[in-house]
Amino acid sequence: xxxxxxxxSDIPELSHLHVQCWRHTYGDLLGKSQLERxxxxxxxxxxxxxxxxxxxMTYVVTEHSAARSPILGFACVSPAREELPECCGxxxxxxxxxxxxxxxLGHRLFSHATYRLQSVGYANAVLWVFEExxxxxxxxxxxxxxxxxxxxxxxSFGVNEVCYQRDLTCL
Numbered sequence: 001x002x003x004x005x006x007x008x009s010d011i012p013e014l015s016h017l018h019v020q021c022w023r024h025t026y027g028d029l030l031g032k033s034q035l036e037r038x039x040x041x042x043x044x045x046x047x048x049x050x051x052x053x054x055x056x057m058t059y060v061v062t063e064h065s066a067a068r069s070p071i072l073g074f075a076c077v078s079p080a081r082e083e084l085p086e087c088c089g090x091x092x093x094x095x096x097x098x099x100x101x102x103x104x105l106g107h108r109l110f111s112h113a114t115y116r117l118q119s120v121g122y123a124n125a126v127l128w129v130f131e132e133x134x135x136x137x138x139x140x141x142x143x144x145x146x147x148x149x150x151x152x153x154x155x156s157f158g159v160n161e162v163c164y165q166r167d168l169t170c171l
Contacts, residue, residue, distance in 0.1 A: 001061060001062070001063060001105065001108060002061070002062050002063075002064060002065040002069070003059050003060070003061045003062075003108070003109060003112050004059065004060060004062070004065075005057065005058065005059060005060075006047075006051060006058040006059060006060045006074060007051075008048070008051060010060055010071060011044050011047050011048060011051070012040075012044070013070070013071050014043070014047050014060065014071060014074055015040040015041075015043040015044040015047060016040055017071055017073070017074065017095065017097060018038075018040075018043040018046075018047070018074075018093075018095060019038055019039065019040050019043055020097065020098065021095040021096070021097070021098065022035065022038045023035055023038070024098040025095075025098075025133070025136075026130070026133070029130060029132050029133060029159065030157055030158075030159070031158075034156075034157050034158070037156075047076075050076050050078075050092075053078060055078050055079050056076060056077065056078035056092075057076070057077050057078070057116055058074060058075070058076045058077075059074060059075050059077075059109065059112060059113065059116070060073070060074045061073045061074070061096075061105060061108065061109045061112075072096060072097045072100045072105060073094070073095055073096035073097060073100065073105055073106065073109050074093070074094075074095060074109075075091060075093065075094040075095075075109050075110065075112070075113040076091075076092040076093045076094075077089055077090065077091050077092065077113050077116055077117050077125075078090055078092055080126050082126070082150070082163075084124075084126065087121070087122055087123045087124060088122060088123075088124045088125065088126050088165070089117035089120070089122035089124070089125050089126075089168075090125065090126050090127060090128075091110070091113050091114070091117070091125055091126075091127040092127075094106070094109060094110050094113060094127075096109065106139065107143070110139075110143055111143075114143070114166065114168060114171065115171060117168060118168040118169075118171050122168055123167070123168055123169050124165055124166065124167055124168055125145075125165065125166050125168055126148070126163055126164065126165045127140065127145065127163070127164050128161045128162070128163055128164075129161065129162060129164065130157075130159045130160070130161055131151065131159065131160040131161065131162045132159065132160075137162075137164075140164050141164075143166070144166045145164035145165060145166045146164060146165060146166070147162060147163070147164050148162075148163040148164065148165050149163075150162070150163035151163065
């Protein structure tokens, strides 16, 4: 396994993977019309903005370090978007190809993301997850994240998101 910073040339493959992961992960949580709005074009715009944001970092994980090795997952980290009292970084997204779930790849990528936030000086990391996404919430809890009281409703998807946080000073 190899983890490296994402580049603009990765965007088409990342966009495809992003949509694949959404459809696999949220197929039972969201309606068909909601999932149809998650397109490779919309994902590409999101990823382009992440790569242009000087405060954000996007990482990809591949099976091998070779240049043409397929991307199996990615994580985006940045300063926290929400107004939080603590010095918080945020894991904005972390997705692994459905065929690579439960292989340790997600743990490795997620650990890399949290260590990167710590290495740039964040004392805490937060993330937001759909409240009904129980497998992801269990994964985040196993990674040392605790649920905060924060939540908000996302009208466009008709779901509630909850916030999780981890102290990074003890890594």
